[in-house]
Amino acid sequence: MALYSSFIAANKFGLGIQPGELTEIDSDPRGWLLAQLPLAVRLPPRYQGMEPSARLIQTAYDDYRARQMIQQDGRVSPNEVQQFREIRERNAAFFREQANQRLAVAIESDTPFAERLVRFWSNHFSISLGTNKPTTLYAGLAYENEAIRANMNGRFEEMLISVATHPVMLTYLDNITSIGPNSTAAQQRNGLGLNENYARETLELHTLGVDGGYTQDDVIALARILTGWTVNVPTRNGNLPNPQATPGSFVFYPVLHEPGTQQLLGKSYFNTGVQQGISALRDLARHPSTAYFIAGKLARHFVADQPPASAVEKLAQVFAQTQGDLPSLHTALVELDEAWDPAMKKLKTAEDFVVSTTRALPGVPLSDEVLKILTDTLASFNQRAFTAPSPAGWPEQAEHWGGPDALLKRIEFINMVGGAVGPDFDARDIAPLILPEDADLQTAVRRSESRTQALTLLLASPQFQWRA
Amino acid sequence: MSQHHKHALNRRQFLKSTALLAGAGSIPGLSWASTGISGNNKLAVIILRGAMDGLSAVIPYGDPLLASYRGALIPDDSSLLKLDNYFALHPAFTESFKLQQSGELGIVHAVASAYRERSHFDGQNVLESGLDIAMPNPSGWLNRALQLQTQQQAMALGQAVPLILRGEASVGSWSPPTLPAMNGDTLSRLQKLYDMDSFLRPRLLEALNAREIVGTDMDSEASLTGFPALVDAAASFLNAVNGPNIVVLENDGWDTHANQGTEQGTLPRKFAELDASLAQLKLGLGSTWQNTVVVVMTEFGRTVRVNGSLGTDHGTASVAFLAGGSVSKFTSGSAVTGPWPGLGENSLRDGRDLQPTNDIRQLLVEVLNLHMGYDQRTLRELVFPGLSASGFTRV
Numbered sequence: 001m002a003l004y005s006s007f008i009a010a011n012k013f014g015l016g017i018q019p020g021e022l023t024e025i026d027s028d029p030r031g032w033l034l035a036q037l038p039l040a041v042r043l044p045p046r047y048q049g050m051e052p053s054a055r056l057i058q059t060a061y062d063d064y065r066a067r068q069m070i071q072q073d074g075r076v077s078p079n080e081v082q083q084f085r086e087i088r089e090r091n092a093a094f095f096r097e098q099a100n101q102r103l104a105v106a107i108e109s110d111t112p113f114a115e116r117l118v119r120f121w122s123n124h125f126s127i128s129l130g131t132n133k134p135t136t137l138y139a140g141l142a143y144e145n146e147a148i149r150a151n152m153n154g155r156f157e158e159m160l161i162s163v164a165t166h167p168v169m170l171t172y173l174d175n176i177t178s179i180g181p182n183s184t185a186a187q188q189r190n191g192l193g194l195n196e197n198y199a200r201e202t203l204e205l206h207t208l209g210v211d212g213g214y215t216q217d218d219v220i221a222l223a224r225i226l227t228g229w230t231v232n233v234p235t236r237n238g239n240l241p242n243p244q245a246t247p248g249s250f251v252f253y254p255v256l257h258e259p260g261t262q263q264l265l266g267k268s269y270f271n272t273g274v275q276q277g278i279s280a281l282r283d284l285a286r287h288p289s290t291a292y293f294i295a296g297k298l299a300r301h302f303v304a305d306q307p308p309a310s311a312v313e314k315l316a317q318v319f320a321q322t323q324g325d326l327p328s329l330h331t332a333l334v335e336l337d338e339a340w341d342p343a344m345k346k347l348k349t350a351e352d353f354v355v356s357t358t359r360a361l362p363g364v365p366l367s368d369e370v371l372k373i374l375t376d377t378l379a380s381f382n383q384r385a386f387t388a389p390s391p392a393g394w395p396e397q398a399e400h401w402g403g404p405d406a407l408l409k410r411i412e413f414i415n416m417v418g419g420a421v422g423p424d425f426d427a428r429d430i431a432p433l434i435l436p437e438d439a440d441l442q443t444a445v446r447r448s449e450s451r452t453q454a455l456t457l458l459l460a461s462p463q464f465q466w467r468a
Numbered sequence: 469m470s471q472h473h474k475h476a477l478n479r480r481q482f483l484k485s486t487a488l489l490a491g492a493g494s495i496p497g498l499s500w501a502s503t504g505i506s507g508n509n510k511l512a513v514i515i516l517r518g519a520m521d522g523l524s525a526v527i528p529y530g531d532p533l534l535a536s537y538r539g540a541l542i543p544d545d546s547s548l549l550k551l552d553n554y555f556a557l558h559p560a561f562t563e564s565f566k567l568q569q570s571g572e573l574g575i576v577h578a579v580a581s582a583y584r585e586r587s588h589f590d591g592q593n594v595l596e597s598g599l600d601i602a603m604p605n606p607s608g609w610l611n612r613a614l615q616l617q618t619q620q621q622a623m624a625l626g627q628a629v630p631l632i633l634r635g636e637a638s639v640g641s642w643s644p645p646t647l648p649a650m651n652g653d654t655l656s657r658l659q660k661l662y663d664m665d666s667f668l669r670p671r672l673l674e675a676l677n678a679r680e681i682v683g684t685d686m687d688s689e690a691s692l693t694g695f696p697a698l699v700d701a702a703a704s705f706l707n708a709v710n711g712p713n714i715v716v717l718e719n720d721g722w723d724t725h726a727n728q729g730t731e732q733g734t735l736p737r738k739f740a741e742l743d744a745s746l747a748q749l750k751l752g753l754g755s756t757w758q759n760t761v762v763v764v765m766t767e768f769g770r771t772v773r774v775n776g777s778l779g780t781d782h783g784t785a786s787v788a789f790l791a792g793g794s795v796s797k798f799t800s801g802s803a804v805t806g807p808w809p810g811l812g813e814n815s816l817r818d819g820r821d822l823q824p825t826n827d828i829r830q831l832l833v834e835v836l837n838l839h840m841g842y843d844q845r846t847l848r849e850l851v852f853p854g855l856s857a858s859g860f861t862r863v
Contacts (some may be wrong), residue, residue, distance in 0.1 A: 132734065174725045177777035186776075191540065193776030197725045200586065200782070210587045210602070216818060219586075306605070347667075382627055389720060390517075392589050397605070399634055402668060404675035405641040406627040411658065411672075444661055453654050460658055462665035 004029040007436050008340055012467040013302065014112035016356025019433035033113045033334045037327050040114035040152035043145060044105045053142035054232075056094075057135055057167050057248035061233045063087045064134045094138040095129070099385040100371040102141060103378070106355045107366060114152070117330055120301050122148045124294075125163045125206060126393030127172045129386045135233060136168045140386035143168035156294065156324030157285035160206065164281055165250040167231040173198035173391060180227040180258025194258075199223035201391045207284040209293030214265060221264040225277050228257030291319040294329075300396045302333055304344040311338040345468035347398035350381035352467060353410055357417060357459055360434050364421060377413055381406065402465070414460035422452030430455075435463050509759045509839050510706045511714045512749065513610065515630065516742070516766040517592060518722030522786030523772065523822060524735055525561070526577055526804065530554035533811045538774045543731045551575070551803035559731055560739035563747035567791055572750075572757075574790035574799040576806050576831055580768060580824035582854060586782035588723065591767035596632035598829055600854035609829075610716065611635030612851045613836060620840070622714035623678065623705050625698040633716055640674040640712060642705070644697050695719055699745045703752025706760060719745075722766060726777035746791050758793035761839045765828055771820050772811065784817050785809075785824035788831060797838055798831075829855045 009029035010017035017025075025032045051059075067087055070080045109115040122144045129140045136143075147166040151159035163169050170176050178195035179185055186192040199222035204210045232240050232251040241253040252274035262269045262276070267283065269276050284290060295315035299307035318332040338344060348356065354374055358364060378384055388394050395401075427445045435441065441461055448454035458464065524541060528534055530553050535542060548556035549565040555577070557565050567573035583594035583602070590602035598609030608630070614620050614637035624633050624641040633639045655676075662669045695717075702715045721738055728735040742764065750757045769786030790798055799805050809815050809823035817823045829852040836842040836851065848856050 174777060174779075177726050177779075179776045181776075191774070191776075191778075194781075195725055195775050195777045195779065196781045204587050204589075210585070210590050216586065390588060390723075398667060400628045402671055403624065403626075403628040403641045404671040404673075404678065405624075405643050407668060407671050408675035408679070409627065409643075411655075415654070440664060441661065444657060448657075449653070453657070456654055457657055457661065461661050462668045463661075465665075465668060 004340060005342070005436070006032075007434075008342070008468065009033055010112070011356070011434075012339070012346065013116065013334070015106050015109060015116055015352070016112070016359040017434050018359050018362055019430050020362065022433050030334060034331060036111040036114040037117075037330055038153065039111045040117055040330075041150060042111070042114075043149070044109065044115075046101050046105050046108070047141070047145060050142065050145070053139040053146055053167060054246045054248035056138040056142055057231065057233070060094075060138045061135045061248065063090060091137060096372070096375070098129075098138075098141045099375040099378070100368070102144075102385045103351075103355065103374055104366045104371055106351070107358045112359075118144070118149050118152060120298070121152070121159065123388070123393040124297060125159070125169065126388045126391055127168050127386060128388050128391075129172075133171050135231070136171045139168050151326070153327055154325075155285075155322075156290075156319070156326060156329075157282050159326070160281050160285050161278060163206070164202070164226070164229065164277070167248065167250055170198065170229055170231060170250070173201055175199075175226055176230045178223055178227055179256045180224060182260070183227060183258055184255045194220065194223045194227070196220065196223045199226055202226075202281075202284070205392055207281075207293070208287055208289040209296075212287070212289030212293060218264055221262040221269075222280060224258040224260075225262050225264065225269060225280050228253045228255070229274070229277060230256065285324055288320065291316045291324075294324075295319055298329070298333060299336075299338075301346075303336065303339045304346065305397050307344075308338050311336050342468065345466045346396075347402050348465055348467055349394060349401050350378060350383040350406070350410075351394075353465070354378055354381070354413075356464070357414065360430065360459065361417075361421060361425060363424070381409060381413075407465075410465070411460045414456055417459065418452045418456030422450070422455045425455050426451065427454035427458040431458055434458075435461075438463055509713065509841070510753075510756060510761070511835070511840060512702055512706065512760060512762040513632065513714075513716045514742075514745070514762065514764045515592075515596070515632065515716065515718045516722050516764065517588070517718060517720040518724075518766075519588060519591070519768050519770055519782060520722045520738075520766040520786050521724060521728065521735060521770040521780050522577060522579075522766075523769070524728070525558055525739060526551075526575055526787045527556045527558060528554055528577075528808075528811065529556045531811050537772045537811065538780075540774050540778055541728065541730055541780070547731055555804045558736065558739050560736045561743045563743045564789070564791070567746065567750070568803065571796040571799075572791060572793060573746075574795045575804045576788045576790075576826050577804050578785040578806065578809050578822055578824055579765075579788045579826040579828050579831065580785045581828050583768065584784065586768070586784075588767060588782070593631065595765065595767045595828065596630060598832070598852045598854075606631070607635030608632035609832065609851050610714065611637050611639065613840075613842065613847075614639065614714075616842065616846060616850060617840075620714055621712040622716065623712040625701055625705075625715055625717045630716060630718055638670055638674060640678045642675075642678045642701060644701070695741060695745060696748060699748045700752060703749055703756075706753060707756055724770070724779050725775070725781060726779040728779045746789075749791075760792045761795060761835055762789075762791040763832070763835060764789040764791070769822050772816055772822055773820065783821035785822040785826075788828060790831075790835070794839075798834055827855065 006022055006025040006029045009025055009032055010021060013033055070076060070084055106115060127140060127143060129137050143166055147162040151162050174195045175198035179192040181193050196219050200219045203214045203219060208214055230251060230253050232242055232245045232247055232249050234240055240247060242251040245251050254273060259271055261271060264280055269280055295312045298315055299311045303311050314336060315332055319329055322328040354377055431442060431445050441463055444457050445454045448457055529548055543559050547559040549559060549561060550556040564573055581595045582600045583591045593602040596608050597603060597606035599606055610632045611634055614622055622633055622639045624630060624639060627643050629639060629641050662672045698717050702717060705711045705715055724735050753760055765788045766786050769783040770780035771783045775781050806826040809825045815823055833847045833852060836847055837844050
């Protein structure tokens with residue numbers, strides 16, 4: 001039977017405790033977590049009124065085309081210089097705004113466990129916004145809300161399909177350029193063919209896992225099955241793939257689709273158009289390897305870098321028994337004794353560290369200026385929103401986040417925070433509200449030469465580096 | 469963990485006082501004395517993440533089949549930097565070509581680790597662990613080498629320590645400072661708190677040591693950013709009297725699934741960046757370049773055929789480079805070292821990839837042996853335990 005600690009609930013399952021929260025959580029830490037689950041689909045107030053991804057992708061596409069047109073004719077008029085500058089500024093503003101808002105939502109969240117879960121799944125289906133895929137540059141946050149957050153109360157396969165039909169993912173992993181070698185399009189123009197990238201990552205990173213029992217032939221089969229899954233933006237001839245569908249949204253474009261039956265993991269999938277892919281994805285979601293792969297990842301994120309096999313086993317069973325029902329899976333996570341073991345701890349990621357620091361300092365206004373400092377800090381820690389280094393998302397291992405240089409940069413960041421707001425806070429009061437009792441830390445804080453030093457020692461302490 | 473502490477302490481003392489040098493080398497394994505090789509030799513490892521297209525870097529332009537596989541990806545013949553009548557460097561490698569002409573660049577083609585699947589993450593895991601298969605949390609081959617010779621000191625350039633350097637031996641890491649330094653009293657109070665954290669304590673010590681070494685030297689270079697800043701730091705570290713003699717740099721962005729470009733484009737830009745970094749390293753190292761070996765390697769290669777998006781998908785064999793003032797000792801006399809599998813349909817692996825005929829571990833064994841003073845047997849037993857059994861042709 002686990003001992004339900006408020007600090008573990010807030011610091012390990014959540015995004016870091018806010019000093020005022022302790023009393024509320026203390027009455028029932030486990031219940032505090034479970035009550036958040038149904039609220040995971042709720043759109044945070046800051047995101048309300050944001051444009052849908054289709055609209056953002058259309059804007060990004062228009063900007064991209066306009067830039068191309070300006071560059072194409074060789075001469076640039078003063079008018080075009082102005083237009084170019086506006087587009088570049090819009091680019092930068094969208095990128096900055098997504099990072100700022102996403103950080104602010106984490107800092108403000110009153111359902112921090114639910115928000116961490118959203119970010120876990122968003123990282124599982126990781127995307128990265130780079131200028132080499134300019135048409136999705138504006139839509140990373142919209143992707144997270146539409147494909148991930150909206151599916152938090154459903155089954156894993158619905159999330160998988162939402163991701164697979166989301167323009168941002170299809171663009172990020174090149175599926176929009178993957179064309180059936182025997183498709184109508186390939187017959188009309190030479191040199192068109194498959195791009196295996198998305199199919200491979202779907203098998204390796206999103207469902208079965210690299211040891212999940214698939215072969216190169218399965219990668220090719222899934223790539224063929226998913227040909228034609230694309231975005232409704234103009235093709236080379238200037239027409240939309242589907243003039244009836246919303247511009248910038250997902251469309252199935254039969255002209256690109258590989259005809260014929262495909263063999264995936266020993267099963268035949270007849271060519272039923274888009275349904276062929278839907279069936280394949282559902283089967284992948286229900287595959288036993290997927291249950292273990294997801295369970296392992298969840299346990300690694302919430303229990304320990306090397307979670308006990310018993311924890312993985314329990315989560316995998318729940319995943320399999322409930323056909324991947326996410327609320328059941330998340331409940332099982334809270335019910336894991338292993339997750340409440342104080343010996344099991346996780347080093348904070350850079351984002352965890354910045355978010356939990358700010359949550360520990362209530363009253364710091366999240367002005368544009370403050371958010372800019374915080375997102376710049378995250379960028380200097382190499383963890384800017386939607387820039388994970390690979391489709392595998394941000395790493396979990398303490399060795400990754402706790403490198404000597406990274407650690408020193410965290411301490412320097414806190415030194416800056418302490419210098420900026422130290423006089424406004426009394427670390428002696430805050431310490432017992434954000435971390436379990438620790439005599440050495442309390443002594444160090446009490447003996448500090450100034451409020452600034454006391455706050456710096458508290459937040460730069462080794463104790464505050466861990467989710468524990 | 470106690471082992472870890474001991475190393476961290478040794479290193480700290482080592483850095484602070486050369487008098488303690490005499491005490492180093494007491495760990496089982498070899499010492500410089502027994503090899504007769506100068507302890508001044510330096511090693512820089514550059515890991516290209518994302519799988520570099522070796523057939524675009526070092527182009528077998530003399531092969532009549534090449535155009536049929538990837539005509540759209542071959543730069544114009546007149547722009548190629550021809551090494552012989554079969555291989556050419558991509559036109560972006562202007563500086564590397566000069567190095568090659570003066571015997572300061574070695575090229576190994578059709579090279580791969582033991583990994584034969586096509587996942588970046590597992591591929592990098594195997595490349596950096598030096599083992600036969602991907603493991604959950606292996607140690608890195610370079611860290612195992614460090615454990616065998618305590619006088620070798622390594623530094624990861626970047627905030628995180630990559631797998632290649634993870635393990636029992638303590639290593640440093642460094643990236644350009646971005647925030648104001650903190651006051652010494654606060655820092656010493658903090659250090660006391662960190663004494664109680666067995667994971668974080670040695671890392672904090674490493675970081676403080678690194679800042680001490682490059683503190684003044686690096687300030688003047690603060691304007692550099694991105695990869696060039698790390699390359700610059702690499703030169704400073706390797707030149708520092710009490711600095712590390714091994715550095716590891718990571719460079720990502722090589723996963724060219726779409727529109728990789730021929731003379732211009734994504735991949736040529738990456739080539740140009742790599743090319744410039746080798747020249748920058750040579751310049752920054754000055755005379756140290758003569759006893760430095762730079763290894764450039766990637767997790768695997770890419771498909772021989774162009775894909776449907778004017779890019780290439782995950783493949784098997786790629787290219788590795790060795791650069792430095794004395795790399796001629798590794799090369800066979802021909803521009804491209806090691807056996808070449810050919811591009812015939814039947815020679816391709818799975819009908820799609822360049823067949824690996826050279827094991828990257830063999831190359832690394834030779835570098836560690838000839839340049840860094842390790843004996844072959846120790847390397848095969850402890851650093852690359854799977855190597856002897858591998859069926860690769862010897863480099």
